[in-house]
Amino acid sequence: xxxxxxxxxxxxxxxxxxxxxxxxxxxxxxxxxxxxxxxxxxxxxxxxxxxxxxxxxxxxxxxxxxxxxxxxxxxxxxxxxxxxxxxxxxxxxxxxxxxxxxxxxxxxxxxxxxxxxxxxxxxxxxxxxxxxxxxxxxxxxxxxxxxxxxxxxxxxxxxxxxxxxxxxx
Amino acid sequence: xxxxxxxxxxxxxxxxxxxxxxxxxxxxxxxxxxxxxxxxxxxxxxxxxxxxxxxxxxxxxxxxxxxxxxxxxxxxxxxxxxxxxxxxxxxxxxxxxxxxxxxxxxxxxxxxxxxxxxxxxxxxxxxxxxxxxxxxxxxxxxxxxxxxxxxxxxxxxxxxxxxx
Numbered sequence: 001x002x003x004x005x006x007x008x009x010x011x012x013x014x015x016x017x018x019x020x021x022x023x024x025x026x027x028x029x030x031x032x033x034x035x036x037x038x039x040x041x042x043x044x045x046x047x048x049x050x051x052x053x054x055x056x057x058x059x060x061x062x063x064x065x066x067x068x069x070x071x072x073x074x075x076x077x078x079x080x081x082x083x084x085x086x087x088x089x090x091x092x093x094x095x096x097x098x099x100x101x102x103x104x105x106x107x108x109x110x111x112x113x114x115x116x117x118x119x120x121x122x123x124x125x126x127x128x129x130x131x132x133x134x135x136x137x138x139x140x141x142x143x144x145x146x147x148x149x150x151x152x153x154x155x156x157x158x159x160x161x162x163x164x165x166x167x168x169x
Numbered sequence: 170x171x172x173x174x175x176x177x178x179x180x181x182x183x184x185x186x187x188x189x190x191x192x193x194x195x196x197x198x199x200x201x202x203x204x205x206x207x208x209x210x211x212x213x214x215x216x217x218x219x220x221x222x223x224x225x226x227x228x229x230x231x232x233x234x235x236x237x238x239x240x241x242x243x244x245x246x247x248x249x250x251x252x253x254x255x256x257x258x259x260x261x262x263x264x265x266x267x268x269x270x271x272x273x274x275x276x277x278x279x280x281x282x283x284x285x286x287x288x289x290x291x292x293x294x295x296x297x298x299x300x301x302x303x304x305x306x307x308x309x310x311x312x313x314x315x316x317x318x319x320x321x322x323x324x325x326x327x328x329x330x331x332x333x
Contacts, residue, residue, distance in 0.1 A: 034325060038213070039320055082256065
């Protein structure tokens, strides 16, 4: 038996060595998925107030009447294609009217704060630019209206409608 | 005497060859890795960022199937993705996060252009057959923003399953 064991020893050692060096082969597989994200053009506009009021004032001491509610805060959000321009415009429906009397709408002017916002004078003939931006984004600015005050205005309560349009092409 | 010592070695080599135990044959300890994505798409539909600040994709079932013989194996599943692009416009892929269930799939994380581990584990052995089979449910979410330019963006999500 001892002789047989000695004879088998190389076999056992060889088998053990071979067994010990059997490697585990790395296996790898790759799968891909396509992700798609659709972003459509859209625009959303918000104004801090839906009305503007200008109180009566002495034209000498107050040649330009500021709106009593203070500045209008405008938030313009627009998604458009890259490098396209998002535009905010405003137009008046008519002059300021009161029982047959009128104040030319050009008496309504505004100043602004905020990047992309521009000052201007109201018109009923053509929409006036309030703000413009390149590419998508959410922008906030203010618009402070004043009304030119004149002794020539007839007394009364005047009204008009201002329409804001935000366009994101 | 020399002939007596060499013969058992040759016999042993021959037996190992027959048994398929030489390292040159992968069948010695075969590792099979199979990865399945269903569906193999991630879709983010358009939505108003104010009302839908986060857009979620339909769930994706990711099935990991690893099998081998004799010894347990570790396995690793990673994910990398390209940025979402359309023309010259880009949405960084870091705006995309995932949630996944169950363990050992990583519960949540942020998708990156560099490989992130999304699951890892080990096979378990029964009668010298070592396997892992599991399915993770992934939901990808995109942080919505007004700053995204309009367009149809695409990205490639690359899952890599490796063992050991």
